[in-house]
Amino acid sequence: MLKVILADNQAIFRAGAAKVLAVEDDVRIVAQAQTSEQMLMALERFRASVLILSPALVPDLDKVLSAAKQQKTRLVLVAENGEDPGKYLKNGVGGVVFRSVTGSALVECVRKVAKGETWVQDVRSLAEASESDQVGARVRDRLTPRELSIVALIVQGYKNKEIATRLGTTEQVIKNYLRNVYDKVGVSDRLELALFTIHHRILAEAAAAVTAAENPARP
Secondary structure (H helix, E strand, O other), X not given: OEEEEEEOOOHXXXXXXXXXXXXXXXXXXXXXEOOHHHHHHHHHXXXXXXXXXXXHHOOOHHHHHHHHHHOOOEEEEEEOOOOOHHHHOOOOEEEEEEOOOOHHHHHHHHHHHHOOOOEEXXXXXXXXXXXXXXXXXHHHHHOOHHHHHHHHHHHOOXXXXXXXXXXXXXXXXXXXXXXXXXXXXXXXXXXXXXXXXXXXXXXXXXXXXXXXXXXXXOO
C-alpha cells in the first residue's frame, strides 16, 4: 500500500488529487495539509511513501527534503503552469507535476516515484495540449469576462461570499452567475468546475488574466 500525504495551500487541488488517488486500490491518502506545520507533523507521524507538495507552501524546501529523507518519503512537487521543472530536480526530489496534470499522469507519477524512479511531466506536451485544446477554447469563448473572473476565484478556493466581496456584489448574484457557468461548462458543482479549469490550461490562463486585470492591487 502506497501511503500518500497531500500538502498544498489550494484546497481545490488537494480535493481533486485526493479524489483521483482514492480510487486506486494500492494508494491510500493518510493526511492532507494546508500549512507547512501540518505537513511536517504528518510527515513525522505517518512515514508516507510519497509526499505531494506545493513549493509555495514551504519557505525552506531543503528542510522538507531533509525531513522527508529521514522518513524515507519521496517527494513529488506541484509546479505552477509555465514553471521550469528542472529547478526542482535536486536533492532527492522524485517527481514534478503541474497543476494541470491529468489524473492518470498523477497516478503514474506517484507509483514511479514510490519505486525510486524519477518522473517529470513533459513541458512540451503540456504546451501542445494547451494549443490543441479545442474544448477549453470553446468553453473560454462562451464565458463572459465576469464569469471568467469568478471561475478563477473558484479555482483559488474562494467561497461565494468572499467572491461577492471581492467583486463588489452580492452572494446571490454570484450564485446566479455560477448556475450559468455550470450550464456553459457542463459541470454540476464547484469542484468539477475547478478540476475542469485546471485540466484545460487555455481556460485557466484566460480566467487568471481577467482576474489580474480586474484586481491589479489585490494579492
